[in-house]
Amino acid sequence: MTRKAKKPMRFGDLFFDILNHGIFGIFTLLCIFPFYYLFINTISDNALVTAGKISFYPIGIHFDNYLAILQLGDLVTAIGVTISRTLIGTVLMVFASALCGYVFTKQEMWHRKLWFRLIVIMMYLNAGLIPWYLNMAMLGLTNNFLAYILPGIVAPYNLILVKTYMESIPAELEESAQLDGAGYWTRFTKIIFPLSKPILATIAIFGAVGHWNSFQDSLILMQSKPELFTLQHKLYIYLNQASNLAATMQSGGTLSQGQVQNLMNIKVVKYTVAMVTVIPILLVYPFMQKYFEKGIMLGAVKG
Structure with a gap:
Protein backbone atom coordinates (compact mmCIF):
# COMPACT_ATOMS: atom_id res chain seq x y z
CA MET A 1 0.00 0.00 0.00
CA PHE A 63 28.63 33.97 41.76
CA ASP A 64 29.85 35.48 45.02
CA ASN A 65 26.30 36.26 46.14
CA TYR A 66 25.39 32.60 46.30
CA LEU A 67 28.56 31.87 48.23
CA ALA A 68 27.80 34.78 50.56
CA ILE A 69 24.43 33.23 51.37
CA LEU A 70 26.31 30.50 53.19
CA GLN A 71 27.78 33.15 55.49
CA LEU A 72 24.31 34.06 56.78
CA GLY A 73 23.88 31.59 59.61
CA ASP A 74 20.20 32.33 60.20
CA LEU A 75 19.44 31.89 56.50
CA VAL A 76 21.20 28.52 56.37
CA THR A 77 19.13 27.46 59.38
CA ALA A 78 15.96 28.62 57.62
CA ILE A 79 16.90 26.59 54.54
CA GLY A 80 17.36 23.52 56.77
CA VAL A 81 13.96 24.06 58.43
CA THR A 82 12.24 24.50 55.07
CA ILE A 83 13.87 21.40 53.55
CA SER A 84 13.00 19.36 56.65
CA ARG A 85 9.35 20.39 56.72
CA THR A 86 9.03 19.85 52.97
CA LEU A 87 10.47 16.34 53.02
CA ILE A 88 8.80 15.13 56.22
CA GLY A 89 5.47 16.85 55.54
CA THR A 90 5.26 15.64 51.94
CA VAL A 91 6.13 12.01 52.77
CA LEU A 92 3.62 11.81 55.62
CA MET A 93 0.94 13.58 53.57
CA VAL A 94 1.36 11.22 50.61
CA PHE A 95 1.27 8.10 52.77
CA ALA A 96 -1.71 9.30 54.84
CA SER A 97 -3.65 10.34 51.73
CA ALA A 98 -2.96 6.97 50.09
CA LEU A 99 -3.99 4.99 53.18
CA CYS A 100 -7.14 7.05 53.87
CA GLY A 101 -8.09 7.05 50.20
CA TYR A 102 -7.79 3.27 50.12
CA VAL A 103 -9.95 2.90 53.23
CA PHE A 104 -12.68 5.07 51.70
CA THR A 105 -12.86 2.81 48.64
CA LYS A 106 -14.06 -0.08 50.83
CA GLN A 107 -17.82 -0.60 50.91
CA GLU A 108 -17.51 -2.38 54.26
CA MET A 109 -16.15 0.75 55.99
CA TRP A 110 -18.42 1.82 58.86
CA HIS A 111 -20.58 4.80 57.74
CA ARG A 112 -18.29 5.38 54.78
CA LYS A 113 -20.55 7.89 53.01
CA LEU A 114 -21.09 9.93 56.18
CA TRP A 115 -17.38 10.29 56.92
CA PHE A 116 -16.59 11.10 53.31
CA ARG A 117 -19.25 13.80 53.18
CA LEU A 118 -17.89 15.34 56.36
CA ILE A 119 -14.44 15.47 54.78
CA VAL A 120 -15.85 17.16 51.68
CA ILE A 121 -17.65 19.73 53.85
CA MET A 122 -14.31 20.58 55.45
CA MET A 123 -13.17 21.95 52.08
CA TYR A 124 -15.79 24.71 52.24
CA LEU A 125 -15.72 25.64 55.95
CA ASN A 126 -12.99 27.80 57.45
CA ALA A 127 -13.21 29.11 61.02
CA GLY A 128 -10.80 31.96 60.31
CA LEU A 129 -7.35 33.03 61.41
CA ILE A 130 -8.02 33.76 65.10
CA PRO A 131 -9.83 30.46 65.88
CA TRP A 132 -7.09 28.64 63.98
CA TYR A 133 -4.40 30.29 66.08
CA LEU A 134 -6.25 29.62 69.34
CA ASN A 135 -6.68 25.99 68.35
CA MET A 136 -2.99 25.63 67.52
CA ALA A 137 -2.06 27.30 70.84
CA MET A 138 -4.31 24.96 72.85
CA LEU A 139 -2.72 21.98 71.11
CA GLY A 140 0.73 23.23 72.07
CA LEU A 141 1.82 23.78 68.49
CA THR A 142 3.12 27.33 68.86
CA ASN A 143 6.92 27.56 68.65
CA ASN A 144 6.89 23.89 67.77
CA PHE A 145 8.23 22.31 64.57
CA LEU A 146 5.27 19.89 64.54
CA ALA A 147 3.04 22.85 63.64
CA TYR A 148 4.51 22.63 60.15
CA ILE A 149 3.75 18.91 59.82
CA LEU A 150 0.61 17.77 61.66
CA PRO A 151 -2.08 20.15 60.24
CA GLY A 152 -1.26 19.25 56.64
CA ILE A 153 -0.99 15.46 56.87
CA VAL A 154 -4.52 14.89 55.54
CA ALA A 155 -5.94 17.34 52.99
CA PRO A 156 -9.53 16.77 51.77
CA TYR A 157 -8.74 17.68 48.16
CA ASN A 158 -5.83 15.24 47.97
CA LEU A 159 -7.93 12.55 49.63
CA ILE A 160 -10.68 12.95 47.04
CA LEU A 161 -8.18 12.70 44.16
CA VAL A 162 -6.55 9.57 45.59
CA LYS A 163 -9.88 7.87 46.37
CA THR A 164 -11.21 8.53 42.87
CA TYR A 165 -8.01 7.26 41.28
CA MET A 166 -7.96 4.07 43.35
CA GLU A 167 -11.56 3.35 42.41
CA SER A 168 -10.44 3.34 38.75
CA ILE A 169 -8.00 0.46 39.40
CA PRO A 170 -9.58 -2.85 38.24
CA ALA A 171 -11.11 -4.56 41.26
CA GLU A 172 -10.08 -7.98 39.87
CA LEU A 173 -6.45 -7.29 40.80
CA GLU A 174 -7.29 -6.93 44.46
CA GLU A 175 -9.86 -9.74 44.42
CA SER A 176 -7.31 -12.23 43.09
CA ALA A 177 -4.91 -11.32 45.90
CA GLN A 178 -7.74 -11.63 48.41
CA LEU A 179 -8.48 -15.18 47.18
CA ASP A 180 -4.83 -16.02 47.81
CA GLY A 181 -5.25 -14.94 51.45
CA ALA A 182 -3.83 -11.41 51.27
CA GLY A 183 -5.20 -9.01 53.87
CA TYR A 184 -6.00 -5.33 53.52
CA TRP A 185 -2.47 -4.18 54.39
CA THR A 186 -0.82 -6.59 51.95
CA ARG A 187 -3.19 -5.64 49.15
CA PHE A 188 -2.61 -1.97 49.84
CA THR A 189 1.19 -2.12 49.96
CA LYS A 190 1.74 -4.71 47.20
CA ILE A 191 -0.94 -3.77 44.68
CA ILE A 192 -2.81 -0.51 45.23
CA PHE A 193 0.05 1.71 46.41
CA PRO A 194 2.43 0.83 43.53
CA LEU A 195 -0.34 1.28 40.95
CA SER A 196 -1.22 4.70 42.38
CA LYS A 197 2.16 6.31 41.68
CA PRO A 198 0.81 8.88 39.15
CA ILE A 199 -1.76 10.38 41.53
CA LEU A 200 0.61 10.14 44.50
CA ALA A 201 3.28 11.98 42.54
CA THR A 202 0.68 14.63 41.72
CA ILE A 203 -0.31 15.29 45.32
CA ALA A 204 3.38 15.12 46.27
CA ILE A 205 3.93 18.13 43.98
CA PHE A 206 1.03 19.95 45.61
CA GLY A 207 2.33 19.17 49.08
CA ALA A 208 5.98 19.97 48.39
CA VAL A 209 5.21 23.31 46.74
CA GLY A 210 2.80 24.19 49.54
CA HIS A 211 5.36 23.42 52.26
CA TRP A 212 8.20 25.14 50.41
CA ASN A 213 6.25 28.35 49.81
CA SER A 214 4.40 28.50 53.14
CA PHE A 215 5.33 31.33 55.48
CA GLN A 216 2.12 32.35 57.27
CA ASP A 217 2.36 29.55 59.83
CA SER A 218 5.99 30.50 60.50
CA LEU A 219 5.09 34.19 60.81
CA ILE A 220 2.23 33.63 63.26
CA LEU A 221 3.20 30.52 65.23
CA MET A 222 7.00 30.84 65.59
CA GLN A 223 7.30 34.37 66.99
CA SER A 224 9.48 33.30 69.93
CA LYS A 225 11.70 30.87 68.03
CA PRO A 226 13.65 32.52 65.19
CA GLU A 227 15.56 29.27 64.69
CA LEU A 228 12.31 27.74 63.36
CA PHE A 229 11.69 30.48 60.78
CA THR A 230 11.23 29.14 57.25
CA LEU A 231 13.07 30.36 54.18
CA GLN A 232 10.03 32.28 52.95
CA HIS A 233 9.71 33.96 56.34
CA LYS A 234 13.34 35.07 56.21
CA LEU A 235 12.79 36.41 52.70
CA TYR A 236 9.81 38.37 54.03
CA ILE A 237 12.04 39.86 56.76
CA TYR A 238 14.71 40.87 54.23
CA LEU A 239 12.09 42.50 52.01
CA ASN A 240 10.72 44.49 54.94
CA GLN A 241 14.18 45.65 55.97
CA ALA A 242 14.94 46.88 52.47
CA SER A 243 11.57 48.64 52.20
CA ASN A 244 11.98 50.41 55.56
CA LEU A 245 15.45 51.69 54.69
CA ALA A 246 14.32 52.84 51.26
CA ALA A 247 11.33 54.66 52.80
CA THR A 248 13.65 56.47 55.22
CA MET A 249 15.81 57.70 52.34
CA GLN A 250 12.81 58.84 50.30
CA SER A 251 11.33 60.75 53.25
CA GLY A 252 14.49 62.79 53.64
CA GLY A 253 15.83 60.94 56.66
CA THR A 254 19.55 60.75 57.20
CA LEU A 255 21.28 57.41 56.97
CA SER A 256 24.78 56.58 58.05
CA GLN A 257 27.29 55.15 55.60
CA GLY A 258 26.84 51.75 57.21
CA GLN A 259 23.08 51.91 56.71
CA VAL A 260 23.49 52.85 53.05
CA GLN A 261 25.88 49.92 52.58
CA ASN A 262 23.35 47.73 54.41
CA LEU A 263 20.65 48.83 51.99
CA MET A 264 22.80 47.74 49.08
CA ASN A 265 23.51 44.41 50.72
CA ILE A 266 19.87 43.76 51.53
CA LYS A 267 18.78 44.50 47.97
CA VAL A 268 21.31 42.06 46.57
CA VAL A 269 20.57 39.47 49.24
CA LYS A 270 16.81 39.61 48.73
CA TYR A 271 17.29 38.88 45.01
CA THR A 272 19.60 36.00 45.80
CA VAL A 273 17.36 34.56 48.51
CA ALA A 274 14.34 34.84 46.23
CA MET A 275 16.24 32.92 43.56
CA VAL A 276 17.25 30.27 46.08
CA THR A 277 13.60 29.78 47.02
CA VAL A 278 12.60 29.32 43.38
CA ILE A 279 15.41 27.06 42.12
CA PRO A 280 14.28 23.79 43.82
CA ILE A 281 10.76 24.05 42.39
CA LEU A 282 12.12 24.84 38.91
CA LEU A 283 14.40 21.80 39.09
CA VAL A 284 11.89 19.30 40.48
CA TYR A 285 8.71 20.20 38.62
CA PRO A 286 9.82 19.25 35.06
CA PHE A 287 10.68 15.71 36.19
CA MET A 288 7.28 15.31 37.86
CA GLN A 289 5.31 16.82 34.98
CA LYS A 290 4.43 13.49 33.31
CA TYR A 291 3.04 12.10 36.57
CA PHE A 292 1.26 15.37 37.26
CA GLU A 293 -0.73 15.37 34.01
CA LYS A 294 -1.60 11.67 34.17
CA GLY A 295 -2.55 11.79 37.84
CA ILE A 296 -4.79 14.83 37.50
CA MET A 297 -6.71 13.36 34.54
CA LEU A 298 -7.19 9.90 36.04
CA GLY A 299 -7.82 11.18 39.53
CA ALA A 300 -10.43 13.69 38.44
CA VAL A 301 -12.65 11.35 36.42
CA LYS A 302 -13.70 7.95 37.64
CA GLY A 303 -12.99 5.26 35.04
Whole structure:
Protein backbone atom coordinates (compact mmCIF):
# COMPACT_ATOMS: atom_id res chain seq x y z
CA MET A 1 0.00 0.00 0.00
CA THR A 2 1.28 3.42 -0.88
CA ARG A 3 1.16 6.20 1.60
CA LYS A 4 -1.37 8.89 1.01
CA ALA A 5 0.10 12.19 -0.01
CA LYS A 6 0.09 14.69 2.81
CA LYS A 7 -2.69 17.18 2.31
CA PRO A 8 -1.31 20.69 1.90
CA MET A 9 -2.21 23.05 4.73
CA ARG A 10 -4.64 25.76 3.84
CA PHE A 11 -3.68 29.38 4.33
CA GLY A 12 -6.24 29.86 7.10
CA ASP A 13 -4.88 26.87 9.06
CA LEU A 14 -1.29 28.03 8.54
CA PHE A 15 -2.16 31.55 9.70
CA PHE A 16 -3.92 30.17 12.78
CA ASP A 17 -0.92 27.97 13.69
CA ILE A 18 1.51 30.87 13.32
CA LEU A 19 -0.73 33.18 15.35
CA ASN A 20 -1.34 30.52 18.00
CA HIS A 21 2.37 29.69 18.39
CA GLY A 22 3.25 33.38 18.40
CA ILE A 23 0.78 34.27 21.16
CA PHE A 24 1.81 31.36 23.35
CA GLY A 25 5.47 32.04 22.63
CA ILE A 26 5.09 35.63 23.84
CA PHE A 27 3.13 34.43 26.87
CA THR A 28 5.91 31.95 27.68
CA LEU A 29 8.55 34.68 27.48
CA LEU A 30 6.48 36.89 29.77
CA CYS A 31 6.33 34.06 32.32
CA ILE A 32 10.05 33.28 32.07
CA PHE A 33 11.38 36.85 32.10
CA PRO A 34 10.79 37.55 35.84
CA PHE A 35 12.89 34.50 36.76
CA TYR A 36 15.53 35.48 34.19
CA TYR A 37 15.59 39.06 35.50
CA LEU A 38 15.96 37.79 39.04
CA PHE A 39 18.81 35.48 38.05
CA ILE A 40 20.85 38.02 36.08
CA ASN A 41 20.62 40.44 39.01
CA THR A 42 22.08 37.84 41.36
CA ILE A 43 25.13 37.22 39.17
CA SER A 44 25.82 40.82 38.07
CA ASP A 45 27.98 43.47 39.69
CA ASN A 46 26.32 44.40 43.00
CA ALA A 47 26.86 48.14 42.56
CA LEU A 48 25.10 48.07 39.17
CA VAL A 49 22.26 46.00 40.62
CA THR A 50 21.79 48.52 43.42
CA ALA A 51 21.75 51.36 40.88
CA GLY A 52 19.09 49.50 38.86
CA LYS A 53 21.23 49.29 35.71
CA ILE A 54 20.70 45.57 35.03
CA SER A 55 17.73 44.96 32.76
CA PHE A 56 18.23 42.42 29.98
CA TYR A 57 21.71 40.91 30.33
CA PRO A 58 24.21 40.43 33.19
CA ILE A 59 27.20 42.70 33.62
CA GLY A 60 30.28 41.79 35.66
CA ILE A 61 29.26 38.17 36.08
CA HIS A 62 30.15 36.53 39.40
CA PHE A 63 28.63 33.97 41.76
CA ASP A 64 29.85 35.48 45.02
CA ASN A 65 26.30 36.26 46.14
CA TYR A 66 25.39 32.60 46.30
CA LEU A 67 28.56 31.87 48.23
CA ALA A 68 27.80 34.78 50.56
CA ILE A 69 24.43 33.23 51.37
CA LEU A 70 26.31 30.50 53.19
CA GLN A 71 27.78 33.15 55.49
CA LEU A 72 24.31 34.06 56.78
CA GLY A 73 23.88 31.59 59.61
CA ASP A 74 20.20 32.33 60.20
CA LEU A 75 19.44 31.89 56.50
CA VAL A 76 21.20 28.52 56.37
CA THR A 77 19.13 27.46 59.38
CA ALA A 78 15.96 28.62 57.62
CA ILE A 79 16.90 26.59 54.54
CA GLY A 80 17.36 23.52 56.77
CA VAL A 81 13.96 24.06 58.43
CA THR A 82 12.24 24.50 55.07
CA ILE A 83 13.87 21.40 53.55
CA SER A 84 13.00 19.36 56.65
CA ARG A 85 9.35 20.39 56.72
CA THR A 86 9.03 19.85 52.97
CA LEU A 87 10.47 16.34 53.02
CA ILE A 88 8.80 15.13 56.22
CA GLY A 89 5.47 16.85 55.54
CA THR A 90 5.26 15.64 51.94
CA VAL A 91 6.13 12.01 52.77
CA LEU A 92 3.62 11.81 55.62
CA MET A 93 0.94 13.58 53.57
CA VAL A 94 1.36 11.22 50.61
CA PHE A 95 1.27 8.10 52.77
CA ALA A 96 -1.71 9.30 54.84
CA SER A 97 -3.65 10.34 51.73
CA ALA A 98 -2.96 6.97 50.09
CA LEU A 99 -3.99 4.99 53.18
CA CYS A 100 -7.14 7.05 53.87
CA GLY A 101 -8.09 7.05 50.20
CA TYR A 102 -7.79 3.27 50.12
CA VAL A 103 -9.95 2.90 53.23
CA PHE A 104 -12.68 5.07 51.70
CA THR A 105 -12.86 2.81 48.64
CA LYS A 106 -14.06 -0.08 50.83
CA GLN A 107 -17.82 -0.60 50.91
CA GLU A 108 -17.51 -2.38 54.26
CA MET A 109 -16.15 0.75 55.99
CA TRP A 110 -18.42 1.82 58.86
CA HIS A 111 -20.58 4.80 57.74
CA ARG A 112 -18.29 5.38 54.78
CA LYS A 113 -20.55 7.89 53.01
CA LEU A 114 -21.09 9.93 56.18
CA TRP A 115 -17.38 10.29 56.92
CA PHE A 116 -16.59 11.10 53.31
CA ARG A 117 -19.25 13.80 53.18
CA LEU A 118 -17.89 15.34 56.36
CA ILE A 119 -14.44 15.47 54.78
CA VAL A 120 -15.85 17.16 51.68
CA ILE A 121 -17.65 19.73 53.85
CA MET A 122 -14.31 20.58 55.45
CA MET A 123 -13.17 21.95 52.08
CA TYR A 124 -15.79 24.71 52.24
CA LEU A 125 -15.72 25.64 55.95
CA ASN A 126 -12.99 27.80 57.45
CA ALA A 127 -13.21 29.11 61.02
CA GLY A 128 -10.80 31.96 60.31
CA LEU A 129 -7.35 33.03 61.41
CA ILE A 130 -8.02 33.76 65.10
CA PRO A 131 -9.83 30.46 65.88
CA TRP A 132 -7.09 28.64 63.98
CA TYR A 133 -4.40 30.29 66.08
CA LEU A 134 -6.25 29.62 69.34
CA ASN A 135 -6.68 25.99 68.35
CA MET A 136 -2.99 25.63 67.52
CA ALA A 137 -2.06 27.30 70.84
CA MET A 138 -4.31 24.96 72.85
CA LEU A 139 -2.72 21.98 71.11
CA GLY A 140 0.73 23.23 72.07
CA LEU A 141 1.82 23.78 68.49
CA THR A 142 3.12 27.33 68.86
CA ASN A 143 6.92 27.56 68.65
CA ASN A 144 6.89 23.89 67.77
CA PHE A 145 8.23 22.31 64.57
CA LEU A 146 5.27 19.89 64.54
CA ALA A 147 3.04 22.85 63.64
CA TYR A 148 4.51 22.63 60.15
CA ILE A 149 3.75 18.91 59.82
CA LEU A 150 0.61 17.77 61.66
CA PRO A 151 -2.08 20.15 60.24
CA GLY A 152 -1.26 19.25 56.64
CA ILE A 153 -0.99 15.46 56.87
CA VAL A 154 -4.52 14.89 55.54
CA ALA A 155 -5.94 17.34 52.99
CA PRO A 156 -9.53 16.77 51.77
CA TYR A 157 -8.74 17.68 48.16
CA ASN A 158 -5.83 15.24 47.97
CA LEU A 159 -7.93 12.55 49.63
CA ILE A 160 -10.68 12.95 47.04
CA LEU A 161 -8.18 12.70 44.16
CA VAL A 162 -6.55 9.57 45.59
CA LYS A 163 -9.88 7.87 46.37
CA THR A 164 -11.21 8.53 42.87
CA TYR A 165 -8.01 7.26 41.28
CA MET A 166 -7.96 4.07 43.35
CA GLU A 167 -11.56 3.35 42.41
CA SER A 168 -10.44 3.34 38.75
CA ILE A 169 -8.00 0.46 39.40
CA PRO A 170 -9.58 -2.85 38.24
CA ALA A 171 -11.11 -4.56 41.26
CA GLU A 172 -10.08 -7.98 39.87
CA LEU A 173 -6.45 -7.29 40.80
CA GLU A 174 -7.29 -6.93 44.46
CA GLU A 175 -9.86 -9.74 44.42
CA SER A 176 -7.31 -12.23 43.09
CA ALA A 177 -4.91 -11.32 45.90
CA GLN A 178 -7.74 -11.63 48.41
CA LEU A 179 -8.48 -15.18 47.18
CA ASP A 180 -4.83 -16.02 47.81
CA GLY A 181 -5.25 -14.94 51.45
CA ALA A 182 -3.83 -11.41 51.27
CA GLY A 183 -5.20 -9.01 53.87
CA TYR A 184 -6.00 -5.33 53.52
CA TRP A 185 -2.47 -4.18 54.39
CA THR A 186 -0.82 -6.59 51.95
CA ARG A 187 -3.19 -5.64 49.15
CA PHE A 188 -2.61 -1.97 49.84
CA THR A 189 1.19 -2.12 49.96
CA LYS A 190 1.74 -4.71 47.20
CA ILE A 191 -0.94 -3.77 44.68
CA ILE A 192 -2.81 -0.51 45.23
CA PHE A 193 0.05 1.71 46.41
CA PRO A 194 2.43 0.83 43.53
CA LEU A 195 -0.34 1.28 40.95
CA SER A 196 -1.22 4.70 42.38
CA LYS A 197 2.16 6.31 41.68
CA PRO A 198 0.81 8.88 39.15
CA ILE A 199 -1.76 10.38 41.53
CA LEU A 200 0.61 10.14 44.50
CA ALA A 201 3.28 11.98 42.54
CA THR A 202 0.68 14.63 41.72
CA ILE A 203 -0.31 15.29 45.32
CA ALA A 204 3.38 15.12 46.27
CA ILE A 205 3.93 18.13 43.98
CA PHE A 206 1.03 19.95 45.61
CA GLY A 207 2.33 19.17 49.08
CA ALA A 208 5.98 19.97 48.39
CA VAL A 209 5.21 23.31 46.74
CA GLY A 210 2.80 24.19 49.54
CA HIS A 211 5.36 23.42 52.26
CA TRP A 212 8.20 25.14 50.41
CA ASN A 213 6.25 28.35 49.81
CA SER A 214 4.40 28.50 53.14
CA PHE A 215 5.33 31.33 55.48
CA GLN A 216 2.12 32.35 57.27
CA ASP A 217 2.36 29.55 59.83
CA SER A 218 5.99 30.50 60.50
CA LEU A 219 5.09 34.19 60.81
CA ILE A 220 2.23 33.63 63.26
CA LEU A 221 3.20 30.52 65.23
CA MET A 222 7.00 30.84 65.59
CA GLN A 223 7.30 34.37 66.99
CA SER A 224 9.48 33.30 69.93
CA LYS A 225 11.70 30.87 68.03
CA PRO A 226 13.65 32.52 65.19
CA GLU A 227 15.56 29.27 64.69
CA LEU A 228 12.31 27.74 63.36
CA PHE A 229 11.69 30.48 60.78
CA THR A 230 11.23 29.14 57.25
CA LEU A 231 13.07 30.36 54.18
CA GLN A 232 10.03 32.28 52.95
CA HIS A 233 9.71 33.96 56.34
CA LYS A 234 13.34 35.07 56.21
CA LEU A 235 12.79 36.41 52.70
CA TYR A 236 9.81 38.37 54.03
CA ILE A 237 12.04 39.86 56.76
CA TYR A 238 14.71 40.87 54.23
CA LEU A 239 12.09 42.50 52.01
CA ASN A 240 10.72 44.49 54.94
CA GLN A 241 14.18 45.65 55.97
CA ALA A 242 14.94 46.88 52.47
CA SER A 243 11.57 48.64 52.20
CA ASN A 244 11.98 50.41 55.56
CA LEU A 245 15.45 51.69 54.69
CA ALA A 246 14.32 52.84 51.26
CA ALA A 247 11.33 54.66 52.80
CA THR A 248 13.65 56.47 55.22
CA MET A 249 15.81 57.70 52.34
CA GLN A 250 12.81 58.84 50.30
CA SER A 251 11.33 60.75 53.25
CA GLY A 252 14.49 62.79 53.64
CA GLY A 253 15.83 60.94 56.66
CA THR A 254 19.55 60.75 57.20
CA LEU A 255 21.28 57.41 56.97
CA SER A 256 24.78 56.58 58.05
CA GLN A 257 27.29 55.15 55.60
CA GLY A 258 26.84 51.75 57.21
CA GLN A 259 23.08 51.91 56.71
CA VAL A 260 23.49 52.85 53.05
CA GLN A 261 25.88 49.92 52.58
CA ASN A 262 23.35 47.73 54.41
CA LEU A 263 20.65 48.83 51.99
CA MET A 264 22.80 47.74 49.08
CA ASN A 265 23.51 44.41 50.72
CA ILE A 266 19.87 43.76 51.53
CA LYS A 267 18.78 44.50 47.97
CA VAL A 268 21.31 42.06 46.57
CA VAL A 269 20.57 39.47 49.24
CA LYS A 270 16.81 39.61 48.73
CA TYR A 271 17.29 38.88 45.01
CA THR A 272 19.60 36.00 45.80
CA VAL A 273 17.36 34.56 48.51
CA ALA A 274 14.34 34.84 46.23
CA MET A 275 16.24 32.92 43.56
CA VAL A 276 17.25 30.27 46.08
CA THR A 277 13.60 29.78 47.02
CA VAL A 278 12.60 29.32 43.38
CA ILE A 279 15.41 27.06 42.12
CA PRO A 280 14.28 23.79 43.82
CA ILE A 281 10.76 24.05 42.39
CA LEU A 282 12.12 24.84 38.91
CA LEU A 283 14.40 21.80 39.09
CA VAL A 284 11.89 19.30 40.48
CA TYR A 285 8.71 20.20 38.62
CA PRO A 286 9.82 19.25 35.06
CA PHE A 287 10.68 15.71 36.19
CA MET A 288 7.28 15.31 37.86
CA GLN A 289 5.31 16.82 34.98
CA LYS A 290 4.43 13.49 33.31
CA TYR A 291 3.04 12.10 36.57
CA PHE A 292 1.26 15.37 37.26
CA GLU A 293 -0.73 15.37 34.01
CA LYS A 294 -1.60 11.67 34.17
CA GLY A 295 -2.55 11.79 37.84
CA ILE A 296 -4.79 14.83 37.50
CA MET A 297 -6.71 13.36 34.54
CA LEU A 298 -7.19 9.90 36.04
CA GLY A 299 -7.82 11.18 39.53
CA ALA A 300 -10.43 13.69 38.44
CA VAL A 301 -12.65 11.35 36.42
CA LYS A 302 -13.70 7.95 37.64
CA GLY A 303 -12.99 5.26 35.04
